[in-house]
Structures are given as structure tokens and as C-alpha cells.
Amino acid sequence: MLAHAVLAATLAGAPSLAALGAADDESETGPEARDPGSPGEPEGGRAAEWRALRERKAREPAEAYSPGFFERLMLKADQGRLPKLAGWNVAGFYPRIQSIAVGSRTALGLRFWQPDVAGTTFDVHASAFYSSAGYQYYDVQLGRVPHDGAALPLRATDGADLYEIGARSGDWSRELTVYGSFRYWRYTELEYFGSGPRSDAGDHSTFLAEGPLAELVVGYQFDPKLAIRARAGVFQPEVGPGEDALLPPVDALFDDVAAPGLDDQPDFITAGARLVLDLRDVPGAPHTGAFVSLHYARFDDREEDAYDFDRFSYDARGYVPLGAKQRVLALRAFGSFDRPADGARVPFYLQQSLGGTESLRGFQHFRFRGDELVLFQAEYRWEASPAIELAAFLDAGAVAAAGSGPDLDDLETDWGLGLRIKNWRTVFLRFEVARSSEGTRFVFNTSSVF
């Protein structure tokens, strides 16, 4: 208020060409004309006038700066004083909001993470989550866990091997990792449409899968770009009818022939290894470079050898700037091949799948399952700013029974457009609309597709 009074005073008191120009012909206009009788030398100085303004303000109640709600919130975020609900991987015990599995919807949980206990290289991690879809997830990790500073990779899942190397930053120096991991999950609404390329979207059923997995994981980082990880453990899966009230349970549409392992789920000894070569410039938001992962896993049925199988997979990704780094052609080829032992079958709940936010985005989650599959993805990405990226994409993939090899005639395709909110290091939000032969789907995700 007072400031504007000063403003008015300045406008009225300071000379200006407008005022002077108006007075050129001695015409008397403006506020100056109201006091024709004033003497040539005015009383009172400018310093006194400015001082009077200050004295007047001093008499008014002092009003300290008061940040608004969002400013207070963002200040706390800047200072790391916000509860760690999502996205942050920091030491301590705190609540967290995140997704725990495809279809889990939002999960609320608690996490404890203490790296370098008592100055050693021994780390402790534990978490527990319950989602709005009724999914549950619990885990504990003890040992030399791969982490980036105080941050922990997503979770000690098999797929996390892919990301552990990508999560490193300049101070990542833990070459050897050795840790024990115990996980238990209960996913209540996993989807099953049948196995093989001829599955019908109308056969949409759900099943429940749960079980503990205890593993020992050993990893070695040869180089900032090259790492290997091996793991072995015991897995005790249980499968049952899905709990989605709107969809039929899996056993209402399929029998044990169409859904191998439906009637009986043995315990497994698992073992595997993954080699990761990461040549991307920025793993979480690459503009150039390449990424290759080779993976082998063994699932050994401890009871009747009816479900013994080996899995071989590869994941190759390339990023080619098109004249400038703001335009990138991103390509991915993924293949997974399960080899069941003689007379054995691959359980339907362990089969690889296509469909959903990470693969065939125009199809429902787990839309296509099979013993073998291939996936090809191509994206033209362009950055409107460092924080906003758009993409036009094309996905194609096929599944097949073991040994038959995916048939290109069975390729399912989709295409679409995407918008990503990101920073230099990672994608925070991914919105996509994808069109396929089975309709249009909208994708909302909190990570990069590849």
C-alpha cells in the first residue's frame, strides 16, 4: 500500500518529458497546475519526504514475509524434510507410496533402509506394502546391497539386476555385492487370457499368486559399464482363484492343460545369472548409447520335475540421436525363450508375457503369454524442453509355444503417442495413448519404458 503511495508520489513529483511537453506552450494541465501560487523554491526536501514514508511505515504493524502453502511444501522438499512417500530412496524409516506390481494400483507401505551400518559396508533393508487392489509385498535384504550413495535400487527382484548398474552415479564404487534376500508377495488379481498366440481377449480371467522367495545374490561390477549378477534361491509359489469381482477366476475358464500348473504348484530351486553392458549416456534418460543384457535362469521343480525349465533372454536397446540430442530414435529388441525339460511344462504363472505399460502398450496387461516371445519397440522421441519429452512409438511382439519359435505372422502391433515429464536423469511421469487391434489404451506410469 505504502509502496504504491511512493509510486504515485514519484510519478507526480519527478520530472518527465510527458509533463514537460504538456507545458511547452504554457498550457497548464496536470496536477502541477493546481498550485499556481507556489514559490519557486519549495519547502521540504526529497530526503525528508522519503524519510517520512519510512517513519510512516515504521508506525504500521510489521508484516513479516509469509510463504504460502506450496512454497513451504517445496522448501521442505528442497531441504529433504518431507516424508519419503515415493521416489526417494534415502536412509531411515519412513512411509512410502508406490506401485508394487503391474495391476497392484497404489500401495502404501513402510520402508527401513540403513546403508553402511556402523561404518561398515553392511546394509539393512526392509519394506512392507499393501495396495488398494489388495496386493501385499514384504521383503528383507541384508548384506552388501548394491546402492547409489544412500539410495537403494527398486527392489531385489530379478529385473532389478537391469537397473542396479543403471542406478550408479559418479560415486558408485561398490564393486562386490553379496546379500541375502527374503521376499513374500500376495498378488490377488493377476490376469490370464490363455497361452500362445491364439489366446482370446474374451477369455479374461484372474488368478492369485503368492509365495516366498529366499535368495542369495552375488554381483560384481567390473567397470562402470559392465556388471554381472548371479542369484540362487528357493521359491514356493501358490496359485488360486483371482479375487477380482468383475472377472472370472482362472479355473472357471481354463483347466490344467490350458493353464499348466493350475492344479499343483511345486516348490522350485532357482538359479540364474545376468550380464549387463550399459553404454547409455544417462541410463534413466538416454540420448545416445546402447544397452545389452543377457540372462539365464534355471527353475528346478523340487517335487516331480514336471515343471523344470531353463530360461534364456536378451534385451538390447539402442539410442541414436537424429542430428541433435533433442531428437532420438530409440530401439529395443527383447526375447525370452523357455526350454522345459523333457516331459515338463512351463507353469502359466511363470510364463513371460506381452501387453501393458512396458511392452505392447495397446493391449491389456499380460495379454499374451507364452514359453517364447519376442518384442520389438521403436520410439521417435523429441524433447520440447529438458523436462518435457514427446514420443511416437510402435510396438510389435509375438509369443509361441516352447520350441516352435515366434512366428512373424503372429506379430501383434500397436502404435501411439506419449508425453514424458523428466529431468536429466530419469523419467518421472509417462502418459501414453496406444492404439491396437483390441482398442485404445491409456498408459500412466512413473518410469521410462526403455
Add this chain to the structure above:
Amino acid sequence: MRPPHPRRRRVAAAALLGLWLAVATGAAAQGMFRHDDPLQRDADDIPIPKPAEIELSTSHDVVYHSLADRGRGEGVRAMNVNTLGEVPDSSWFTNRIGVRELSLEELARGPDTVEGPDTSGPWSVVAGKSQGITPGFTIVDARGDTYFIKFDSVGYPHLATAADVIGTKLFHAIGYNVPENYIAHLTRARLQVHPDARLTRGRSERSMRDADVDAILALAPREPDGSYRVVASRAVPGEPVGHRLFYGTRGDDANDVFPHEHRRELRGLRVFCAWLNHDDSRALNSLDVFVPDGERGHLRHYLIDFSSILGAGSDARRQIAPQSRRAGHEYIIEWAPIFKTLFSFGLWERPWRHVEYTEHPEIGRLEADYFEPQRWKPEYPNPAFRRMQMEDAFWATRIVARFDDERIRAAVAAGDYADPGAGRLLAGLVRARRDKVLAYYLRQLSPLDEPAVRGEGAERRLEFAHLGERHGLGGVSGYDFEWARFDNARGVRSPLGEPGFSPGPSLPVPADGADFLVVRIRGRSDEPAWRLPVDVFLRQRGRETSVVGIERAASDRSLD
């Protein structure tokens, strides 16, 4: 400040109207010039209680200013100026090179009052920060002075420390309050962790150990002799009370009566920042300090942290590195280029992406060919910069013009580059950018300056300089002028004699007993703006005649 509620806005508008009428009437009664004009000092140091601290969020500041203009008042002329268009000395600004010859020694010394941290004894580490953009620590030297120690980034030795010190010298010479920043060399042996030292790590704080110092030093580059080159920033006297904003006023500082977006030294800061590529000139890089005097005191306003100016900036990891290509060309969030890129499927490219730089590890990324001072932008919109008018820009430009090649070299030498070629390269770029600042802004109005009455009686002459001619931007073949008596109380002028012409910047002052005279001067030049009128006001008190006011017409007062 938070925008007021709409109802409060209406009440405020009504009150504003009432105040405007009251003050305008009062001002008219006082006349256009007061007896103490032109004011040389703004005594904004009346004793006040200590204001509350203002803490700002980096991310909020970016978003808050990117989404809307937070200043108030469009087309408003700067308010804290005297009748010559100058900024009086105040707690914000002290006229230095703009009003007097600043020797090379003075410029090189800058704000320094000592020779840097006392190296005759150990430095006691009293606090540390192990994470964030600038890991570092606070020390107390053998004299008992407190310094904040900042490092260069690995891979870019001297980049940040040189920029910080050069910026300190230049902004101090310009007139701003800046801390004493010294380049110093430290060894691990000199550092001793104080028993009460605390280490801040993210949200947590704990006792500091020797190993913490080692960890911080491990992130810093070492000199060939094994020492660490640092900037030691001496704690400014007084009690810090946070940042000052580029809009509004502090409600709890009675001295703060001019909205910051209407302060000339904050508007004109845009020109200096463009010249020196200080795109990090955000509110967070300011510091208000309460200078106590008994139980009360007053604020002193500082610019701090020049480590991201010239060719230095912060990279995507927010570490000091060569300046981003975007710096100075585009805001962090700027919708037009975003949409152009978006709807062209990425085929439209920002032109600045293709600018070629002569990069140097000690200098970073700076250039002067593509640089256009009027288009230069800080990281995000600044309400004071946005309101800069041509007369604000002229005020700043005439100060920039005072930095001759020698003074630029002296300032750059303070960066103490290892490679002499680095200093030469930077000085050349700073000179070239200065010339571009002059070439643009001195062509937007008639750059008559330094008016002074010389001689006595009938021999009196009004002499002045033409900054455009002085800096080789063009020629003026002479000046048309018209004298008038000026009725100060009424703001009315009466022609005095016939219009005249002078081939040079020296006009005869008519013998007349009026208290005030005014002369309108128009240059004869091919430069259109140099033909715009300039009015110079003289006050006659007895035998003394002095310049009391100056008004310049500009082709376009506002830049945005």
C-alpha cells in the same frame, strides 16, 4: 509475498486511489525540484527491529516466477532515483565507478579489507555440508574471522573460483554490496575439526569428524602441488536474515519503501547480468544482513555467489561446469520454444543450440558473437528485470561504459588463471560483450551524459558528453537547443530567446535571473534515437548554477 485476496485487492485499489490523490496534490505543492535535489544519498538506515528471516525454496522460486509475473505496476518508472536519473547511495547500492575514476588498484581490491584468511595458524572447521550443489565447510581462521570455503568441481579447475572472484570485483565496482571473496590455497594439514563442529547431510545433522573433511576434500580437484584451490568467502558483518525478493517490499523493514521491481539498481542489474552472463541472478543469490546498532539496526543488501557467471554454470547434476548452452537465451520454462518444438515433432531447433563457443576448461562456455544484450534472459523471469525501461538500461549502460579495457583486464586478473591464455580469452569476451551492451542501449535514446555548467557570468556554458560518439557508435554533427525559464512550482516553461545550434557539446547558458532554466537538446545524427530530445534543468542560486535534473526521451521506454 502472497498475492492478496481479490477483495483485499479491491480495498487496496480504493485506498491507493485516495493516497494517489493526496500525495500527488502534496507533491505538486512542493514543486518538481526540491531544495536537496539531486539527492545523493538515500538514508534508508533508520533504526528498526530485526526483521524475520526470509527463506526461499529454489524449486518454488523457479515455478512461481515462470508461471506468472509477481511484480505489480506496468510502465512505472523507477522510483528510487534522483532527478538526474541516478541511484542515490543506500543500503543497496554505493556509486563507485559510475561517478568517479576507480583506480586499477581499487578495482582489484574490491570489497576486500584483509588479505584473505590468516594462514599463520590452523583453520578450525566449525561446520560442513557433505551433500548438495556446493559441498564445503565453514572455518574460523587464526584471526577469528569466519569464512565459507567453496571448491571447484573435478574436471574444471579454477572455473568456479575464478568466476566467483572476478564477479565479486566487477559487481563491487559497479556499486553493489558483495562479500569479500578470496582465492586461497589450503592443505589438509591446515584444517582442524572443532570439537563442536556439525555436519549437515541432507535432513540430518551430526557431529563432524576428520573423515568428513576428507570426504569433502575427496570431491575437490587438487593443484599440482597437492593443495586445494578454494574461494574463501568472508562472513559479512551483521546477522543474516535471508534473501530479498525481486518484487514487493519487506513488510517488517520500515526502510524498504520502494517495491523492489521498481528499484533502478535491481532493474538495471539486468544489463550487468547480461554483460557478465550472470543467469543465476536469482533471489536466492542475495543476502540481507541486519546490521545492529544497539537493540535496533538496519538491513544491508548483498549480492552473493558469482560462481555461476561468465562461462561457468551448473550442469544437469547441479555441479559447477561450463555454462549451459541455454543460459542467457531461454528461461528454464519458456512456453513458446516448448510448443514450437513440440508441434514441429522436434524438427524446429532452438537457434542457440548451434552457437559455437571457444571453450576453455578454466573459462567454461562464453561467447560474444551471438550475444544480444536486450534478448538476454536469466534462468527464469525476474519481475524487476521485466520492468526495466530504457532509462534504467541507460543508467546501467553508462556504468558498463566506465569499464575500459584496462579495468576489465584488472578484474579478470583477479581470477588468477593458471593459463595466461585463459585470462586473455576471457578479457576479450568481456570486452566484446561490453561493446555489444553499449552498441545496443546507447542507440535507444540520446546518450548525452555528464552535463555540467562551467564558467561564470556571461561565460557560463553547459557542457556534456555524447557517450555514443565517445564509444565510436556514430557521429553527431551538432546540437539544436532551446532554452526556457522553468517555473518549478507549476512545472511550466517559458521560452527564452531563439532556438540555437551548437556544433559541439557545449552550449551558452543565457543570462537570466530565473531560479530554474531548462534546455531541450536534440542531436543532429543519422542515428534516429540520437535525435530524440534531452531536457537538462539548471538551478541558479546566487552566483552558483548547477545541473539539477535531466530527462531523456527514449524510442521505447519498456523493453518487454
